[in-house]
Amino acid sequence: MIRLPHLLIAATLGLAALGVQAQAQPSAAAANANANAEYRLGAGDVVRIVVYQNPDLTLETRVSETGVISYPLLGSVRIGGLAVSAAEKLIADGLKNGSFVKSPQVTLILLQIKGNQASVLGQVNRPGRYPIETTDMRLTDLLANAGGVATSGGDILVLSGTRNGKPYRLEVDLPSVFGPTADAGRANDVIIQNGDVLWVDRAPIVYIYGEVQRPGPMRLERGMTLMQALATGGGLNPRGTERGIRVHRKGADGKVQVMQPGMDDSLKDGDVVYVKESLF
CATH class of the missing domain: 3.10.560.10 (Outer membrane lipoprotein wza domain like)
Incomplete structure (x- = not known):
């Protein structure tokens, strides 16, 4: 009877811990995604490298075509293709393993992006x-x-x-x-x-001229019909007639065909719509 409350408390704490762990997993996945999306250094990039409390190791340089920089004490270091954080770690490890700096804190700053x-x-x-x-x-x-x-x-x-x-x-x-x-x-x-x-x-263009309110070129919207094109051009003027509408279209062989389409027929890029004058 005395142990039961303690068992309940332990179970509750266990479930809470599992909940915290479950919530932490998406954050870790998000962190990995951000790491994968980090910019990778390329040839031509200009970088500044700073080592905390070691001003003599500050360097501003350009990454060579082979992805290499020349760094004090380490010589040639290949950072091309590496993420910024990976390049920082590479230089820090080199300084530490060579016993040049005991606990190097390296910061790499991108000044110009030219490589990618x-x-x-x-x-x-x-x-x-x-x-x-x-x-x-x-x-x-x-x-x-x-x-x-x-x-x-x-x-x-x-x-x-x-x-x-x-x-x-x-x-x-x-x-x-x-x-x-x-x-x-x-x-x-x-x-x-x-x-x-x-x-x-x-954008595809059609041309309207003749007896319309606003002749000239216009953007051909997707699926635009002859009626919609005429409406965009302000419609026919008092002298125009629907029976006098002709469409000049260049075929695959380069020859121009003259057609008399219906008002609901679709136009194509480069079509020329001519509206004749009414005889009556």
């Missing part, structure tokens, strides 16, 4: 080269760094580079990245690697 970069070209707001700061940087991250797709840009993106030493090319339909399910979007939002080039093509 990707380019964004085409119809974006800020084309250029951008650093790959984490190993899990994705296509949408790179596109965001470039300011997103410009108003003249289309939905089709082309990512090219190398994977496993072989040429790599992937065509991505941007709306599919934000598809109905997270898994589908994640599959299309691929991870960017060093040297990748992202190309954003221009």
